[in-house]
Amino acid sequence: MSHFPNHFEENYLKALYKLQRKEIKKVNNIALAKYMELNPATVLEMVRKMADRGLVEILPDKTIQLTSQGEKKALLVIRKHRLWEVFLVEKLDYSWSEVHDLAEQLEHIQSEDLTNRLEAFLEFPAADPHGDPIPDKNGKLRTAAAINLLEGKTGKTYMVKSFGETADSFLDYLAKLSIRPGTLLRVLEWNAYDNSGSIEINNAIIQLSEKVAGNIFVQLHTT
C-alpha cells in the first residue's frame, strides 16, 4: 500500500489540465511526459492506472483526455494551490513571485473541510495573487466577467468572448481580421493619439481603432 497515492495522482491531473487548457494540440503521452519531466514509460503506466480509476480516457487516437471526474479533481487541486497562494501572500507577507513552490507542497494537504475553511478565512478571494481565478468547492471555475478590449492591459493576452455590435459590416471586418470568439489577442500598446491599439494576433500585428476595440469583449487569458 503506497503512502502518497494522492500526491502523484494530483500532479498528473494538474499537468493534464494545464496542457489540455492550451488546446493547441491534443495531449499525447510524449507531451505529458515532457511537461512533467518524466520518462514516457512511467507516464504511460500511470495514465493507464488513472484510466482504470476513471480519471482519464485514452481515446482511439491515443489522445489522453481528462474525464469530467478527472477534470473536477484537477480543479480541486488547483483550488487548493491558489487558495494557499493567497494565504501566503495575504497573511504571511510573501510576494507573489515566491509562493508557487510552497503552494506546490500545500496543495496536497488532504481535507476538503480545511480547504473550505481556508477559503472563508481568506474571505472568498476570486483570484490568486497572479490573477488566476479560484475554482469553487465543486470544482467549478466561474468565468470572470468579460471586459472591454479597450481595458486590456499592455502585454497581457486576452481571449475574445463576444461582441457589442451586430452590424454586418462590423462582423465582416472582424472576419477579415480572423477575430472570432476564442481568438487570442495580445495587447502590445495603446496609442494615445487616437486610442487605437496595436494588437498581436497569430503572430501578426494589427491595428484596431477605438471604435472596433470598444466592441470586442474579452477575458484575461492565462497560459
Add this chain to the structure above:
Amino acid sequence: MSHFPNHFEENYLKALYKLQRKEIKKVNNIALAKYMELNPATVLEMVRKMADRGLVEILPDKTIQLTSQGEKKALLVIRKHRLWEVFLVEKLDYSWSEVHDLAEQLEHIQSEDLTNRLEAFLEFPAADPHGDPIPDKNGKLRTAAAINLLEGKTGKTYMVKSFGETADSFLDYLAKLSIRPGTLLRVLEWNAYDNSGSIEINNAIIQLSEKVAGNIFVQLHTT
C-alpha cells in the same frame, strides 16, 4: 530518488522523541516498532539508515537514542506540528480536538521560512491548543514556568518540579507519600469544603490538604 524522504524520517524522529521523553524505559527496536505500528524488520532498517545520517545512535545495549542533531530535528517537526495546530484553532475555528490529524499532514511541509512566518503571524504562541509548549526556531523547548499544584486542573496530569517549603516535617511527609521531583500527579478533584485535593499517584488515590498542595510546584505533563 525518493520523493518523500523527509516525511518518513520526520515521523521516526517524532516517535523516537515521544518515546524517549517518557523515560520510563530505554527505547528499543521492538518498542519503536510497536509504537509506530510497523514491523521490527522495517524499523531496524530505517533506524540504521538514520544512524548513518547521524540522527540516531544505536548504543551497545541496542538502545536507540536520538543524537543531539536528531533531537533538534525532532523538535523542529514538533514545532511545525504545534504551530499548525494553533493556526487551525485560532484562524480556522477548529476545536482543539479536531486538529491533530491535520497537523500530522501539515507538519511535513518543508520550509523553515514558512514556519517562522507562520509563528510571527500567530504572534509567537507559547503553547499549542493542548497546552504543549512550542519549540523555538532552534529547536529549543523553553520549559514552561512551574505552577502551584493548587492551580492544577481536574483530569490533568502534572509532573512535580520543586517545593515551596523546606521544613523537614514537610519533606518527610512528602517522602511518605512518595512525592519527589519527577513524580506524576493527576488531579482528580478539588474539594470545595476545605480546598483539599484528591490526587492520583502511582494508581493510588491520596488526599492533599490545601497547605501541602500549595507548596508543590508542578508542570503540565503531556504523554
Add this chain to the structure above:
DNA sequence: ATATATAATTTGGCTAACCAAATTTTATTA
C-alpha cells in the same frame, strides 16, 4: 546452570513510481 521467553537480526519478497533501451506502431515525407 538450564529452560524459556523476549529481542535482534537475517532472509526473501512485495509494491509503487521511476528509468533506459529495445521494439513495434503509426505518421510523414520524399
Add this chain to the structure above:
DNA sequence: TAATAAAATTTGGTTAGCCAAATTATATAT
C-alpha cells in the same frame, strides 16, 4: 509507395519503505 521520423509500447531493472517467517542472540526465571 517506400523511406524515414515520431510516437507508443514492452521489457527488464532500480529504489524506498514495507512485511512475514526464520534464525540467532540475549535475558529472565526456575
